[in-house]
Amino acid sequence: MKKNSIKGYLFFLPFGVLYGLFLIYPLINGFRMSFFDWDLFGEPQFIGLQNFSKMFNDPTFWSSLWHTIYFVILTVPILVILGFLMALLLNSKIYMKRLFRMLFFFPYVLSITIVCSIWAFLYQPHFGIIDKIFEIIGINYTGWLLDPKTAMPAIALTTIWWTLGFNVILYLAGLQEISDSVYEAATIDGANSFQKTIFITIPLLKRTHALVLVLQTIASLQIFGQVYIMTGGGPQGSTRVLIQYIYDQGFRYFRMGYAQAMALFFFAIMFVIAFIQIRLTLRTGGE
Amino acid sequence: MKRSKLLTIIAVIIFVIYIFPILWMFLSAFKTDLEIITQKFFPSHLNLENYSYILEQSGILRWLFNSAFISLTSTLGALVVTVFASFSLGRLKFKGNTVLFYITLAGVMIPLQAIMIPRYLLLRDLNLLNTYWGLIIPYMVNPMFVLIVSQFFKGIPKEFEEAARIDGANDFFILFRIMVPLARPSLIAIAVFSFVSSWNDFLWPLIVMSDSSMYTLPIGLATFYGSYSMKYGVTMAGNVIAALPIFIFFLIFQEQLIQGLTAGGLKE
Numbered sequence: 001m002k003k004n005s006i007k008g009y010l011f012f013l014p015f016g017v018l019y020g021l022f023l024i025y026p027l028i029n030g031f032r033m034s035f036f037d038w039d040l041f042g043e044p045q046f047i048g049l050q051n052f053s054k055m056f057n058d059p060t061f062w063s064s065l066w067h068t069i070y071f072v073i074l075t076v077p078i079l080v081i082l083g084f085l086m087a088l089l090l091n092s093k094i095y096m097k098r099l100f101r102m103l104f105f106f107p108y109v110l111s112i113t114i115v116c117s118i119w120a121f122l123y124q125p126h127f128g129i130i131d132k133i134f135e136i137i138g139i140n141y142t143g144w145l146l147d148p149k150t151a152m153p154a155i156a157l158t159t160i161w162w163t164l165g166f167n168v169i170l171y172l173a174g175l176q177e178i179s180d181s182v183y184e185a186a187t188i189d190g191a192n193s194f195q196k197t198i199f200i201t202i203p204l205l206k207r208t209h210a211l212v213l214v215l216q217t218i219a220s221l222q223i224f225g226q227v228y229i230m231t232g233g234g235p236q237g238s239t240r241v242l243i244q245y246i247y248d249q250g251f252r253y254f255r256m257g258y259a260q261a262m263a264l265f266f267f268a269i270m271f272v273i274a275f276i277q278i279r280l281t282l283r284t285g286g287e
Numbered sequence: 288m289k290r291s292k293l294l295t296i297i298a299v300i301i302f303v304i305y306i307f308p309i310l311w312m313f314l315s316a317f318k319t320d321l322e323i324i325t326q327k328f329f330p331s332h333l334n335l336e337n338y339s340y341i342l343e344q345s346g347i348l349r350w351l352f353n354s355a356f357i358s359l360t361s362t363l364g365a366l367v368v369t370v371f372a373s374f375s376l377g378r379l380k381f382k383g384n385t386v387l388f389y390i391t392l393a394g395v396m397i398p399l400q401a402i403m404i405p406r407y408l409l410l411r412d413l414n415l416l417n418t419y420w421g422l423i424i425p426y427m428v429n430p431m432f433v434l435i436v437s438q439f440f441k442g443i444p445k446e447f448e449e450a451a452r453i454d455g456a457n458d459f460f461i462l463f464r465i466m467v468p469l470a471r472p473s474l475i476a477i478a479v480f481s482f483v484s485s486w487n488d489f490l491w492p493l494i495v496m497s498d499s500s501m502y503t504l505p506i507g508l509a510t511f512y513g514s515y516s517m518k519y520g521v522t523m524a525g526n527v528i529a530a531l532p533i534f535i536f537f538l539i540f541q542e543q544l545i546q547g548l549t550a551g552g553l554k555e
Contacts (some may be wrong), residue, residue, distance in 0.1 A: 008381030018428040026405035094295040113505040184549035225489040257461040267401035274396040
């Protein structure tokens, strides 16, 4: 019995050490840091809860948080609904099914830099292709990434294009679990395909809807790279999101304690959502 | 089974619109600056100047190497660490097994952005900033991988293990000759996922790497594009070069990647 315990811990050890060092220790140290004022070079000064009170009185913190939520609102519903509709299409009786599935998923594996530079090119004022398309339908508008009103929606569209394939894959996996006999029974009862979608497919995919919604919310709350590459947070701070504000405060202005206090706030939000995610994934047994 | 022509046509139309940005990238990589400004759809000829420019003026080949080296080593490391830990959680009965499981589970809830600053400080103290190890070692720890693989190990029937034990097999034999081969689909899936996510990671290399010769592909290209922001032909040529390896990788491993994504719902 005792020998078995040692064995169990020994096999766990390599992972356990790295886990403790690179996840648990930084987490604990992060809690500690948020009570200090520290510029990375001098001595840390204990200031109690001042970082947190500063945070709640910092308009830039609130606007960054709002921009993050705005991005979530712009992306999550569209990515979930469009993901479902695309999966329905790709699961229907079409030719070259496998080819379509592959091609829709491909953008997801492209690195963020490639995706953002392609789209920055498409959005380019005067010679970008998107301006030209709008010109054809009679709208003269230019500078999608340069206008505070359109910059975030433009980044959202890029993100939707980039990550839609992932949600389609999750939905396709869900659709495959619905047995054909359910549909056959409905056909005998005289249901058309629209009715089958509304009354059978959508309710039976309840768990998939929830999982996609939660995963998408987690992913969208973490937005950073797109903004960093495409607008740098501008124009006029209109796309500055929470992770970028934390990054700037920490790594550009070296306000380590303050940045970490905001990081903990972010952690608290994510923790609640991740908790829901775990409940959802564990109930399926992780497979 | 009757297939629908109408739905196929709808799919083709959506597909053409959807894939247009990638097509545009390929076409623009061959265009001259003048052709780009005048919005020519097709390049006048197969002009390779943009490619030679990015190959000569940026560190793209070095960044490619860095990305490939870091992704490969961290994936191998992740596999080893994950297999051992999963064997412990999934197959060995001992006091503390359940506790270790919950500790691992808790790790899934820690977003990396929330600990990027203390992690940066830790790497600084360990003298790992601006080194390959500074990326490789953190990429090796993924609690989700351990949960997925240990789940898989758990599902393997006891009889396999018992038969081997009667023949005098030890734990390593059972792990590497029985568990690992049987769990191969899940291991390949997490390996492919690990490779793609470290290949594409943006935030962590941005923080860790300060010397341009140490950049990974996403960071290197982002800084290069930032300083040559008006050279769109060059930028697209760089994108094509950067997309090519992952495109080939994707063609080979797409099934496994999809499996890895749907198991446990990983998302970057």
